Amino acid sequence: MSVALHMPVLQVVVPLLSAPLAVLARRGSLPFMFTTAAAWFAFATSIALWMEVEHGAVLSYFIGSWPAPWGIEYRVDRLSALFLLLVSGLAAVVLPYSRRSIQAEIPREQHYLFYALFSLCLAGLLGITVTADAFNIFVFLEIASLSTYVMIALGRDRRALVASYQYLVMGTIGATFFVIGVGLLYLMTGTLNLPDMAERLAAERHTRPVLAALAFITVGLSLKLALFPLHQWLPNAYTYAPSAVTAFLAGTATKVSLYVLVRFYYSVFGESLVFRHLPLPEIMLLLSLAAMFVASGIAIFQRDFKKLLAWSSIGQIGYITLGLSFDTVTGLTASLVNLFNQAVTKCGLFLLLGGAVIVAGGSTLERLAGLGRTMPLTSFGIVIGGLGLIGVPGTAGFISKWYLVLAALERGEWWLVFAVLLSSLLAVAYVWRFVEAAYFRPAPPGRPPRREAPASLLIPAWLMIAASVYFGLDTSVTVGSASGAAEMLIGVKK
Amino acid sequence: MIIDLPPGLLLLGAGLLAPLVPVRMRAAFLLLAPAAEFVQLLSLAPGMTLRSEVFGFALEWVRVDRLSLAFGYIFAIAALLNVIFAWHLRSRLEPSAAMVYAGAAMAAVFAGDLLTLFLYWELTAVAAVLVIWARGSERAFRAGFRYIVVQLASGMLLAAGAALRYAETGSLAFGAIGLDQAGGVLLLLAFGVKCAFPFLHNWLQDAYPEATVTGTVVLSAFTTKLGIYALARSFPGTEMLIWIGTAMAAFPIFYAVIENDLRRVLAYSMNNQLGFMVVGVGLGTEMSLNGTVAHAFADILFKGLLFMSMGAVLFRTGTVNGTNLGGLYKSMPWTAGFCIIGAASISAFPLFSGFVTKSLIMTATAADGRLLEWLILLFASAGVFHHAGIKIPYFAFFAHDAGIRCKEAPANMLIAMGLAAALCVGIGVFPGLFYSILPFAVAYEPYTASHVVAQLQLLVFSALAFAVLMRTGIYPQELRSVNLDFDWLYRRAAFCAVQRATTFTSGCIHRLGAILSHAAAWMLAQGERRTSAGQFMADGGSTRGMALWVMVMLVSYLVLYYI
Numbered sequence A: 001m002s003v004a005l006h007m008p009v010l011q012v013v014v015p016l017l018s019a020p021l022a023v024l025a026r027r028g029s030l031p032f033m034f035t036t037a038a039a040w041f042a043f044a045t046s047i048a049l050w051m052e053v054e055h056g057a058v059l060s061y062f063i064g065s066w067p068a069p070w071g072i073e074y075r076v077d078r079l080s081a082l083f084l085l086l087v088s089g090l091a092a093v094v095l096p097y098s099r100r101s102i103q104a105e106i107p108r109e110q111h112y113l114f115y116a117l118f119s120l121c122l123a124g125l126l127g128i129t130v131t132a133d134a135f136n137i138f139v140f141l142e143i144a145s146l147s148t149y150v151m152i153a154l155g156r157d158r159r160a161l162v163a164s165y166q167y168l169v170m171g172t173i174g175a176t177f178f179v180i181g182v183g184l185l186y187l188m189t190g191t192l193n194l195p196d197m198a199e200r201l202a203a204e205r206h207t208r209p210v211l212a213a214l215a216f217i218t219v220g221l222s223l224k225l226a227l228f229p230l231h232q233w234l235p236n237a238y239t240y241a242p243s244a245v246t247a248f249l250a251g252t253a254t255k256v257s258l259y260v261l262v263r264f265y266y267s268v269f270g271e272s273l274v275f276r277h278l279p280l281p282e283i284m285l286l287l288s289l290a291a292m293f294v295a296s297g298i299a300i301f302q303r304d305f306k307k308l309l310a311w312s313s314i315g316q317i318g319y320i321t322l323g324l325s326f327d328t329v330t331g332l333t334a335s336l337v338n339l340f341n342q343a344v345t346k347c348g349l350f351l352l353l354g355g356a357v358i359v360a361g362g363s364t365l366e367r368l369a370g371l372g373r374t375m376p377l378t379s380f381g382i383v384i385g386g387l388g389l390i391g392v393p394g395t396a397g398f399i400s401k402w403y404l405v406l407a408a409l410e411r412g413e414w415w416l417v418f419a420v421l422l423s424s425l426l427a428v429a430y431v432w433r434f435v436e437a438a439y440f441r442p443a444p445p446g447r448p449p450r451r452e453a454p455a456s457l458l459i460p461a462w463l464m465i466a467a468s469v470y471f472g473l474d475t476s477v478t479v480g481s482a483s484g485a486a487e488m489l490i491g492v493k494k
Numbered sequence B: 001m002i003i004d005l006p007p008g009l010l011l012l013g014a015g016l017l018a019p020l021v022p023v024r025m026r027a028a029f030l031l032l033a034p035a036a037e038f039v040q041l042l043s044l045a046p047g048m049t050l051r052s053e054v055f056g057f058a059l060e061w062v063r064v065d066r067l068s069l070a071f072g073y074i075f076a077i078a079a080l081l082n083v084i085f086a087w088h089l090r091s092r093l094e095p096s097a098a099m100v101y102a103g104a105a106m107a108a109v110f111a112g113d114l115l116t117l118f119l120y121w122e123l124t125a126v127a128a129v130l131v132i133w134a135r136g137s138e139r140a141f142r143a144g145f146r147y148i149v150v151q152l153a154s155g156m157l158l159a160a161g162a163a164l165r166y167a168e169t170g171s172l173a174f175g176a177i178g179l180d181q182a183g184g185v186l187l188l189l190a191f192g193v194k195c196a197f198p199f200l201h202n203w204l205q206d207a208y209p210e211a212t213v214t215g216t217v218v219l220s221a222f223t224t225k226l227g228i229y230a231l232a233r234s235f236p237g238t239e240m241l242i243w244i245g246t247a248m249a250a251f252p253i254f255y256a257v258i259e260n261d262l263r264r265v266l267a268y269s270m271n272n273q274l275g276f277m278v279v280g281v282g283l284g285t286e287m288s289l290n291g292t293v294a295h296a297f298a299d300i301l302f303k304g305l306l307f308m309s310m311g312a313v314l315f316r317t318g319t320v321n322g323t324n325l326g327g328l329y330k331s332m333p334w335t336a337g338f339c340i341i342g343a344a345s346i347s348a349f350p351l352f353s354g355f356v357t358k359s360l361i362m363t364a365t366a367a368d369g370r371l372l373e374w375l376i377l378l379f380a381s382a383g384v385f386h387h388a389g390i391k392i393p394y395f396a397f398f399a400h401d402a403g404i405r406c407k408e409a410p411a412n413m414l415i416a417m418g419l420a421a422a423l424c425v426g427i428g429v430f431p432g433l434f435y436s437i438l439p440f441a442v443a444y445e446p447y448t449a450s451h452v453v454a455q456l457q458l459l460v461f462s463a464l465a466f467a468v469l470m471r472t473g474i475y476p477q478e479l480r481s482v483n484l485d486f487d488w489l490y491r492r493a494a495f496c497a498v499q500r501a502t503t504f505t506s507g508c509i510h511r512l513g514a515i516l517s518h519a520a521a522w523m524l525a526q527g528e529r530r531t532s533a534g535q536f537m538a539d540g541g542s543t544r545g546m547a548l549w550v551m552v553m554l555v556s557y558l559v560l561y562y563i
Helices: A007-025 A030-053 A078-105 A108-130 A134-153 A159-189 A194-204 A208-224 A234-240 A243-269 A271-277 A280-300 A305-326 A329-360 A376-390 A396-410 A414-440 A455-473 A478-492 B009-020 B023-043 B066-085 B093-109 B114-133 B138-169 B182-195 B202-210 B213-234 B239-250 B252-258 B262-283 B286-317 B333-346 B353-367 B371-397 B411-429 B431-435 B449-472 B487-531 B542-562
Strands: A059-062 A073-076 B049-054 B057-063
Touching: A007 A030, A007 A059, A007 A073, A007 A108, A030 A059, A030 A073, A030 A078, A030 A108, A073 A078, A073 A108, A073 A194, A078 A108, A078 A243, A078 A329, A078 A455, A078 A478, A108 A134, A108 A243, A134 A159, A134 A243, A159 A194, A159 A208, A159 A234, A159 B542, A194 A243, A208 A243, A208 A271, A208 A280, A208 B542, A234 A243, A234 A305, A243 A271, A243 A305, A243 A329, A243 A478, A271 A280, A280 A305, A280 A414, A280 B487, A280 B542, A305 A329, A305 A396, A305 A414, A329 A376, A329 A396, A329 A455, A329 A478, A376 A396, A376 A414, A376 A455, A396 A414, A396 A455, A396 A478, A396 B138, A414 B138, B009 B023, B009 B093, B023 B066, B023 B093, B057 B114, B066 B093, B066 B213, B066 B286, B066 B411, B093 B114, B093 B213, B114 B138, B114 B182, B114 B213, B138 B182, B138 B202, B182 B213, B182 B262, B202 B213, B202 B262, B213 B262, B213 B286, B239 B252, B239 B262, B239 B371, B252 B262, B252 B371, B262 B286, B262 B353, B262 B371, B286 B333, B286 B353, B286 B371, B286 B411, B286 B431, B333 B353, B333 B371, B333 B411, B353 B371, B353 B411, B353 B431, B353 B449, B371 B449, B411 B431, B487 B542
Parallel strands: none
Antiparallel strands: A059 A073, B049 B057
8 A cells, every 4th residue: 555655754744734724724623623633643643653563663764765875764663653652642632622722721813823833843743753864853853842932932821931932042952952963973974864874873983073962962852851950941831831732742842852862872872882981871860860859849849730740740751861871671661661651641630730720710729729629520630640640559650660660670779769769759749739739628719619621621631541540550552662662772782 | 279359359349339329228238248258258268379460470369378368357357347337427438448448458468479469558558548538627637648658658668679579589479578688678667667666656546546436446457457467478487576576565555554545545555466466476486476366366356346435435425535534334334345345355354355365475475485575575464454454444434424424326336346345255265266267276275274363463463553553643644635756756857857958959959050140140241241232031040040051061961971
């Protein structure tokens, strides 16, 4: 079948095309339909791709039939398939949610812009994941980032503008650093195709430009993925963006940046350079620990629940990079599983919170007081998601922590096990803030006695929460793909 | 032999379904579950098992042997008594949470590997805290919160211990473990929290008295006994436990004597009884382990009975403070009678259950040639009689008449207390039948002349001491006071420390950022003056601070790479 052959590129092209279509249609529900259809198409395609590469096959697609080192190659392996699945899956759930959600948050005449930007962002994120061309990654990174800045600025609160501006400055610095790194690599190898670059780098490994490239790419991407202490743009951006945007970004933007980092470390620079000859794992370990403790500690003292969740995301990123810093198959598996589960759980939490904000009129803990009685389904969902953040057995969060602990033990570093468990206690504390507000405080006066969020918001949100429980019970998809990807990445260079 | 349905799941399922059952039939519905569970237990035989492979681990969901069966029986009986005692409840939450709690505890007892154990271990904690919160008061809420934190910490220790153990030995089996590896130490700590080891014990006295009339009875049965079971399974013959146990048996006596809340007195006395069981595990002989199991079995019954009687008093009068009560025997004669049976059992009067169970541990201690420990346990036994055997019934039902006139306890409570009392007496009178369910064969005859006489001497002198102290007015007055225990250290001091540390760290980061951004501002100002580029940004200097962090990171990476 000829269409099936073009799946890797259609994955990106269809959302990219739906953006101008949304702008052209402008009024009515057509922009929504185009974007949703594109996202669902991307999701269906990514499932098909995932099934195709599940047993270790690698799909290569050459744009315009130009062969690899000259033309642009799109490449789907087990790692990218997992991320395609994640990004398009979240988009497919968030979009139906956004229809009702943005009615409350964005003026009607700007709706078509939201959908156009969402399509662009989705196309960018999928493009980053699927392409095997270093400069192409940068282009898609910019497409995704620029549309993200505008989507954040669409937020109702005026502080969204400042948050978006700060993110713009920081994001641009990050992207610039990344492109400087890519430029240095191009200088040394004369190629932009990642597998080709990896081959040619083998001879140049320890030259200074390569090391500088590594440093620029590491810092640039650390900024994008909000690794402590480069996380400072994130709390405000997540807090003031529209709910649907926050939910989508929390599950995808930082995660895709981590994908690029993993890709460059393992498929370009090579494990032996990054993890054996340089002090990078030690630095990453320290920063991860700092993120786990400082960010989670700060989260406890937040008064705005949306900001609290944002800080918790920074803490959770610490777990993800901690697994990465181990440089073992188990560690990388833990890192990827963590990333996947965390994306699903956080997305569900932000979706539920979005519904609560519409009804309760704000996301501060005072506003959310008594939510357990007035919006039982929403608050119960948030509690389950919160249990996932803590890592209670039966939720996806438990699986992530379990593998992280296994990876730490495998290296004999049992003090890290304590660190992980101790930081889970911090998560207990910040999740508790919500439980206390929702279940043990009276509702503020003026709130309708019992009103749930509309079903069009509840259903997608609960779908994510249910998924976060499902992945805590059946791990064949997450752990299976993640360990497959980890074995592929670490096995390649051995 | 393969088992179709793991024990405990019947209770769990019934607890989860109960809120859907109409309120009139709920109690009857809940009563069926422990009854059916008991029948299922009778059909099990040692050696049965249920295994499967999950996440690549070989899990043993069910392992039946004589040790787990003995605990299974008593958990089913306790669940049954609890349903009867709580028959009058109309609440949706409490009876179901209690049933889930019982089911989880039973399933944990039959778990054959540490991962399964961990799952149910956490479930007991979550279900139990719901039982505590069912009281709905501010104090109960706070106590419950402290309870869940401690219990989840125990769960995390268990998980960490299991993971370490898996790394060390490659097996998750929940069998004899010992302390020769780090995993074992963590597991001992995890179990120790549930058993309320000294310094890890405060959650017990803190939370149990804050639950409802019925909730406290439920709580007293399962959590600590699950801890004892786990200890007996994994650490028999661990020398250290003998000393931990004797300390546990001795120190709560003093607290129990000065405490005013009679349910809290019972909570301290619970700690003391657990001490005896821990000593039994520490000795690790067949006789002492039999003693531990037997005493746990009996303790669930008589401690449950005592908590039930105090619960009935609280239900009718609204208080269980020693200072406010007295003379209730006129209003509640049956409750008083059952309370005395419970008191006699815990004090180990001949013909009551404590006599035939505690003596197994005492005799095993003596047989091991441990004179000092034996003497301390003897002192503890006298103390038990003092605070639980005399103080509880005396202050509640006799002493000075406080003038309270109320109705006798409701019929369902009397039936539950009557059944428990009958079991206490039954075990005491026919020890042979009871001994036959213990893990090892028993060749011990409790009713020898010397044993009976020695025990009566002990009890009579203890009673004499109480009488003399009361007469002369030396006995500590019941005061409405708060007694400081070890938990002050972590409830006040540690909390403040954590708060300070977090504020300090985040403050440092912000200040460092501020210093850096000031430095940057100065440099920018110099640059701006030359280029007259104008205002950089209205919103403070935070974007500059962030950008500066990026530079710091880049430079440090480069320096470190080039070295």
